[in-house]
Amino acid sequence: MHIKGKHILLGITSSIAAYKAAFLVRELIKSGAEVQVIMTKDATAFITPLTLSTLSKRPVYIDFFKPETGEWNNHVELGSWADIMLIAPATANTIAKMANGYCDNLLLATYLSAKCPVFFAPAMDLDMYAHPTTKTNIQKLSDNGNILIPAGKGELASGLDGEGRLAEIPEILQIIDNHFNPKLKGKRILITAGPTYEKIDPVRFIGNFSSGKMGFALAKAFAEQGANVHLVSGVTNQTANHPKIKVHSIVSADEMFDKCMEFLPKSDYIIMSAAVADFKPKSTAKNKIKKEKNDLKSIELIPNKDILFEMGKKKSKKQVLVGFALEDKNEVLNAKTKIEKKNLDYIVLNSLNDKGAGFGTDTNKVTLIDKKLKMIELPLASKTEIAKQLVELITK
Numbered sequence: 454m455h456i457k458g459k460h461i462l463l464g465i466t467s468s469i470a471a472y473k474a475a476f477l478v479r480e481l482i483k484s485g486a487e488v489q490v491i492m493t494k495d496a497t498a499f500i501t502p503l504t505l506s507t508l509s510k511r512p513v514y515i516d517f518f519k520p521e522t523g524e525w526n527n528h529v530e531l532g533s534w535a536d537i538m539l540i541a542p543a544t545a546n547t548i549a550k551m552a553n554g555y556c557d558n559l560l561l562a563t564y565l566s567a568k569c570p571v572f573f574a575p576a577m578d579l580d581m582y583a584h585p586t587t588k589t590n591i592q593k594l595s596d597n598g599n600i601l602i603p604a605g606k607g608e609l610a611s612g613l614d615g616e617g618r619l620a621e622i623p624e625i626l627q628i629i630d631n632h633f634n635p636k637l638k639g640k641r642i643l644i645t646a647g648p649t650y651e652k653i654d655p656v657r658f659i660g661n662f663s664s665g666k667m668g669f670a671l672a673k674a675f676a677e678q679g680a681n682v683h684l685v686s687g688v689t690n691q692t693a694n695h696p697k698i699k700v701h702s703i704v705s706a707d708e709m710f711d712k713c714m715e716f717l718p719k720s721d722y723i724i725m726s727a728a729v730a731d732f733k734p735k736s737t738a739k740n741k742i743k744k745e746k747n748d749l750k751s752i753e754l755i756p757n758k759d760i761l762f763e764m765g766k767k768k769s770k771k772q773v774l775v776g777f778a779l780e781d782k783n784e785v786l787n788a789k790t791k792i793e794k795k796n797l798d799y800i801v802l803n804s805l806n807d808k809g810a811g812f813g814t815d816t817n818k819v820t821l822i823d824k825k826l827k828m829i830e831l832p833l834a835s836k837t838e839i840a841k842q843l844v845e846l847i848t849k
């Protein structure tokens with residue numbers, strides 16, 4: 454564990470899972486951390502401040518001030534004391550307030566003042582967790598650079614079974630430990646994401662439906678492990694708010710090729726998740742093509758450079774090159790052929806026949822195949838989760 458001596462501000466909100474915060478505090482203290490607990494008022498109904506102050510060996514803060522003495526709990530000082538802030542459990546209500554800048558309790562005021570990394574571990578009933586508003590709020594927090602510790606699946610306090618349980622304590626501890634001892638510190642990563650657009654004229658293009666979600670999730674998963682990521686992305690509405698991710702926006706396959714060649718020699722891992730157009734118009738019309746002329750019967754296409762193939766030719770033995778394959782027939786065979794043809798270390802196979810996988814979805818289901826043709830199937834999960842698993846496997 455690398456938590457020793459670290460200052461951890463633990464925010465506890467009013468979920469039944471608040472009782473688990475006692476175990477969390479105990480483990481953090483055992484690992485040598487200093488833990489300052491801040492609770493919302495309602496959280497005190499689930500677990501007493503006395504329990505938490507005893508375990509953390511510090512007074513627990515709940516209110517802005519003590520009415521008897523007028524003593525002020527300075528949220529700005531608390532925020533700057535902390536190496537990290539961890540909000541666990543984080544209720545739908547607190548998540549909504551955090552996402553919208555509310556500041557009506559000490560915990561929220563401290564969150565708004567904190568300059569350190571903020572982790573949040575949601576815990577709520579499955580329908581609340583699945584609600585589009587909650588999803589949007591969680592996404593907003595992630596986009597703002599907060600680090601989500603996703604809820605787990607299983608038995609819930611309501612008696613229902615599903616996604617919404619507070620992540621298990623060992624998992625939370627592992628994530629915090631990784632933060633202080635990033636496994637991929639100093640590693641340089643090149644990732645491509647999204648579609649390429651091939652211009653027909655100044656306003657039209659040939660493109661595809663790739664959303665860029667998988668590539669951005671991979672960039673984030675690498676960055677969270679301490680790696681420096683160059684993300685070469687086609688047109689997408691994804692954002693990568695992480696200090697370790699540098700986004701290079703491109704439009705066409707040729708532009709992507711140039712950026713990839715620039716960063717290839719400086720990269721330890723290269724992940725080619727972009728949906729590169731295989732063909733482009735032979736020429737791009739200078740002016741907008743007018744329909745009156747009615748002479749656009751066909752567009753002559755020529756092949757784009759195969760970026761992955763070119764990188765496979767140039768890469769050194771030490772560099773790890775990962776391709777993606779989106780197939781709808783003879784999936785495994787085609788993916789295996791690509792490993793050899795393009796000199797890859799791994800290929801991530803997406804099948805168009807799998808529901809919830811591929812372009813545009815928030816989830817994915819992939820098979821990772823290595824160059825010895827060993828296959829690992831990753832069952833359907835969020836792209837964030839799949840990205841984490843892929844990073845773990847690829848960097849093993």
Ligand code: CTP
Nearest residue numbers: 725727729731757758759760761776777778779
């Ligand atoms: N790729 C690339 N440059 C291209 C086309 C594809 O770098 N011009 C990369 C993709 O980013 C992906 C991998 O190659 O990592 C597989 O792409 P795919 O389109 O599935 O395979 P192709 O080799 O283009 O073969 P086919 O279209 O026949 O399946």
